[in-house]
Amino acid sequence: MNEDIYVLIEHLQGEVAEISYIMLAAARDLAQRTSGEVIGVLLGHDAQDLTSTLAADHIIYADHAALAEFTADAYQKTVASLIQENEPSAFLFGNTSIGADVASVLSARLSLPLVSSCVQISNGKLISQICGGKIMAESDLAETTTLVTIIPGGYKAEEGQSEKSPEIKSFNAPALDDLRVTLKKYVEPEAGDVNISKEAILVSIGRGIQTEDNIELAEELAEFLGATVCASRPIVDQGWLPISRMVGKSGQSVKPKLYLALGISGAPEHVEGMAESEMIIAVNMDPNAPIFDIATYGVEFDFFDLIDPLLEQLEEIE
Amino acid sequence: MANIVAIVKMVPDLVEELEINDEGTGLDRDWLRLIINEFDNHAIEQAILLKEREGGEVTVIAPETEGVEDMLFTTAAKGADRMIKLAGDFEEGVNNHALAHAFAETAKNHQPDLILTGVQANDDLDGPVGPLVAEYLGMPYIGYISGVTLEEGRAIVRKEYPGGLIGEMEVTLPAVLGIQAGEEPPRYVAISKVRQMMKTAEIAEAEISELDFSGGISAKRMYLPEAAERAEMIEGDEEEIAAKLISIFKEAGAL
Ligand SMILES: Cc1cc2nc3c(=O)[nH]c(=O)nc-3n(C[C@H](O)[C@H](O)[C@H](O)COP(=O)(O)OP(=O)(O)OC[C@H]3O[C@@H](n4cnc5c(N)ncnc54)[C@H](O)[C@@H]3O)c2cc1C
Numbered sequence: 043m044n045e046d047i048y049v050l051i052e053h054l055q056g057e058v059a060e061i062s063y064i065m066l067a068a069a070r071d072l073a074q075r076t077s078g079e080v081i082g083v084l085l086g087h088d089a090q091d092l093t094s095t096l097a098a099d100h101i102i103y104a105d106h107a108a109l110a111e112f113t114a115d116a117y118q119k120t121v122a123s124l125i126q127e128n129e130p131s132a133f134l135f136g137n138t139s140i141g142a143d144v145a146s147v148l149s150a151r152l153s154l155p156l157v158s159s160c161v162q163i164s165n166g167k168l169i170s171q172i173c174g175g176k177i178m179a180e181s182d183l184a185e186t187t188t189l190v191t192i193i194p195g196g197y198k199a200e201e202g203q204s205e206k207s208p209e210i211k212s213f214n215a216p217a218l219d220d221l222r223v224t225l226k227k228y229v230e231p232e233a234g235d236v237n238i239s240k241e242a243i244l245v246s247i248g249r250g251i252q253t254e255d256n257i258e259l260a261e262e263l264a265e266f267l268g269a270t271v272c273a274s275r276p277i278v279d280q281g282w283l284p285i286s287r288m289v290g291k292s293g294q295s296v297k298p299k300l301y302l303a304l305g306i307s308g309a310p311e312h313v314e315g316m317a318e319s320e321m322i323i324a325v326n327m328d329p330n331a332p333i334f335d336i337a338t339y340g341v342e343f344d345f346f347d348l349i350d351p352l353l354e355q356l357e358e359i360e
Numbered sequence: 361m362a363n364i365v366a367i368v369k370m371v372p373d374l375v376e377e378l379e380i381n382d383e384g385t386g387l388d389r390d391w392l393r394l395i396i397n398e399f400d401n402h403a404i405e406q407a408i409l410l411k412e413r414e415g416g417e418v419t420v421i422a423p424e425t426e427g428v429e430d431m432l433f434t435t436a437a438k439g440a441d442r443m444i445k446l447a448g449d450f451e452e453g454v455n456n457h458a459l460a461h462a463f464a465e466t467a468k469n470h471q472p473d474l475i476l477t478g479v480q481a482n483d484d485l486d487g488p489v490g491p492l493v494a495e496y497l498g499m500p501y502i503g504y505i506s507g508v509t510l511e512e513g514r515a516i517v518r519k520e521y522p523g524g525l526i527g528e529m530e531v532t533l534p535a536v537l538g539i540q541a542g543e544e545p546p547r548y549v550a551i552s553k554v555r556q557m558m559k560t561a562e563i564a565e566a567e568i569s570e571l572d573f574s575g576g577i578s579a580k581r582m583y584l585p586e587a588a589e590r591a592e593m594i595e596g597d598e599e600e601i602a603a604k605l606i607s608i609f610k611e612a613g614a615l
Contacts, residue, residue: 054521113529114502139504139521142480143538146491147501150460155577156487167580173482174374177387179579181485191487222500222532226516231524243614267614279402279541285524292504292520292540300612307374321612323605324591330377332585339608340591341601352602359606359615 043187045078048130050121051096052140053084054112055228058092061136063202065192066097068163069134070201075166076131076183082208083133085109085120090210097204102211108218114143115221122148123216130187137191138291145189156189157181161310162196171195174309175332194314234286236270243269243300246289246316247277250305250326250345254282259349260304266356272296274306290315305345308333362416362510365472366407366440367463367493368400370425371481380582387483387582389453396431399478405542406508407476408439414510417441419470421566423450423459429563430554436561437549442470443563448571455576456484460492462568468497472534474515479503479538486576494536502531503538 047069052059062082069080082098087110093101102124108116121144125133135141137159149156162169168190170179238244245264251257257271264271271287278288289296291311301319306312308324308331316322317336324337325345334340341348372378372387373395379388407418419442420435422428432443446462467475475497477490494501506526507518510533519527520540531537594604609615 054525059522112527115500139519139527142488143491143501143503146487147495149457149487149575150492150495153575155575157577158484158487170485170579171585172485173372173378173387175585176374176378177380178583178585179485180581180583181577181579184577189487222535223502224530226528226530229518229526229528231526243612267609269614276398280545288524292522292524294523300609300614321608322591323608328375330584334591334593335585335587337591340593341605342593343598343601348598348601351598352605355599355602355606356615 043129043131043185045073045076046081046130047073047076047078048081048083048133049098050133050135050141050144051082051084051092052136052138053086053089053092058095059136059138060199061138061141061192061194062096063199064194064197065134065136066202067197068160068192070097071163072132072166078131081130083121083124085117093210094207095203096208097202098208100209100211102213104213104215106215106218108221109215111225112140113221113223113225114147115223116218117144118147118151119218120215122151124213125152125154125187132183132188132190134190134192137193141191145191149189154187154189155184156191158191159193159310160190161193171310174307175313176330193310195310195317231285234284236286238270238272238287238289239294239296241270241296242298243267244272244296244298245269245302245304246272246274246306247304248274248306249276251277254280257282262353263349266353266360269302274312303333303337306333307331308336362410362414362473363471364407364410364416364418365467365470365475366400366404366418366420367467367475367477367489368404368420368422369397369459369481369489370394370422370427370431371397371483374482380584384581384583385579386453389451394425394427397478397481399480399539401546402542403476403478403539404435404438404440405544405546406539409543410474410508410510411439419444421446421463421466423462424448425450432563433557433561434549434554436557437553438547443561444566445563446568447565448568453483454571455486455573455578456489457486457492457576458571458573460489460496461572463489464493464496465568466566467493474510474533475499475536476539477536479505479540485579488538490536490538497536499534499536500531501536501538502529504540505537506541507543508537
């Protein structure tokens with residue numbers, strides 16, 4: 043095994059995903075511990091140009107037509123062959139639609155340990171955030187290559203960006219035939235009636251709102267504030283609001299002046315889409331809700347006891 | 361006709377207060393309330409939707425933990441055909457590598473065309489269970505799925521990417537899919553129907569070989585998050601809080 047830290051660079055439709063930069067920043071922390079280098083691994087086709095902003099000591103690039111867009115089988119085979127050849131100290135993947143499909147399968151295929159949902163490296167230890175952000179878990183790197191999936195929260199993307207283009211070394215992908223998974227096409231999301239990532243004030247509702255009918259209460263409040271109503275994932279999965287109103291990992295990233303979180307716990311997948319808001323006010327009955335760790339103001343209260351007096355007072359000052 | 365297996369597990373209910381055990385290495389499981397992993401619940405819904413559309417059978421497999429029988433009877437009331445409980449020492453919590461070996465061993469016996477499971481669970485620390493099961497069975501895996509169409513020998517699936525982008529993928533069967541959301545929200549079943557299932561339906565027990573923990577990790581230390589900066593809490597009765605919120609709204613230029 044060598045001391046280097048490898049990072050699977052994620053890209054989609056010709057753009058490097060933000061998680062790639064976050065991983066490079068995390069990898070730098072780990073590499074300082076192992077005295078190794080940070081190496082970006084790019085799988086693609088005619089994709090060299092994607093490397094210019096990556097803060098890596100060098101890039102290993104595998105170019106193959108079957109790697110043009112992400113598919114699990116082709117990625118797994120290529121990364122497996124790279125790990126077997128180079129045996130890095132750790133290999134970082136995004137805990138994302140791309141990285142998670144690769145890391146776990148390779149853990150089983152190559153019998154390598156896997157640490158998931160790592161948010162921070164602290165003194166060479168991997169700190170994972172589990173249970174919706176309510177529990178932290180600390181693990182060590184193993185004696186063999188440790189596979190790690192990374193979630194946002196601990197590092198800023200800028201820390202993994204560089205002005206200087208890294209050197210590219212090429213790597214021959216293994217035979218990529220008999221693939222069991224193929225991409226047929228991308229389907230772009232339907233544009234919503236509003237683009238919540240452009241709104242200045244958002245009233246965001248979570249599972250604490252309990253029923254579809256109660257969304258009206260949030261809408262009334264939003265009207266007073268000149269705000270738009272958006273939501274956490276469960277509200278959209280229930281079909282109560284369209285997907286264009288979803289904030290978080292699988293939805294939109296928003297950065298409003300004011301984000302009012304009503305009955306939202308603050309799971310990492312939600313927080314990654316709204317943590318950069320200028321001001322966050324959270325209303326939640328649970329004193330241990332992780333949303334209070336990132337909010338500017340917190341209200342530990344039952345939303346349904348608060349909403350009527352709040353609407354009445356707003357009515358009065360109008 | 362499709363033979364569909366859903367593999368599901370119970371996870372800590374995050375509404376309850378979580379505590380760390382005396383050793384500081386895991387959750388204190390004595391008072392832990394368990395509920396079905398919400399994404400597993402979506403996987404069950406997707407399995408039943410497919411059965412209703414294509415015909416076939418749905419088998420649900422879950423490790424034996426507190427509350428698992430009620431959960432399995434509920435899936436029966438929703439339309440699952442077979443419920444299997446993995447008999448073993450799961451109460452103290454096991455890593456997903458060990459669990460995946462047990463799932464794989466049992467699922468294999470049912471010659472599934474499709475194995476569905478939640479894309480992740482809130483207590484995963486060594487990766488989600490689905491991709492591990494897929495690899496132990498030599499099947500392909502795709503996660504982040506929110507739609508499945510079955511065709512002869514293959515499935516067309518909708519894989520989610522950030523911002524609502526969908527990758528339409530084709531995968532050969534048998535395969536394992538990590539479900540993010542079913543095509544419909546998990547259906548509601550009346551408690552009376554569940555009670556009836558408790559009288560008529562049967563939960564089979566599967567014996568598994570000794571748990572194989574290899575590849576899984578165990579945390580050196582677990583602890584509650586220590587936020588660098590917590591929110592400034594607004595105190596008072598509802599009228600006072602409302603008034604304070606309004607002055608904050610004004611300050612923020614929202615009024
Ligand atoms: C791959 C993947 C991608 C995901 N992507 C996203 C995403 O893009 N966006 C997203 O939001 N989630 C996403 N999730 C889901 C995420 O993990 C959480 O499950 C989700 O964010 C929880 O939503 P919530 O906070 O509304 O619900 P819960 O976590 O159930 O929280 C509800 C909160 O409401 C509080 N509450 C209840 N009643 C009241 C009341 N009367 N008054 C005040 N408070 C009350 C409770 O204390 C609780 O904290 C994703 C998950 C996965 C696995």
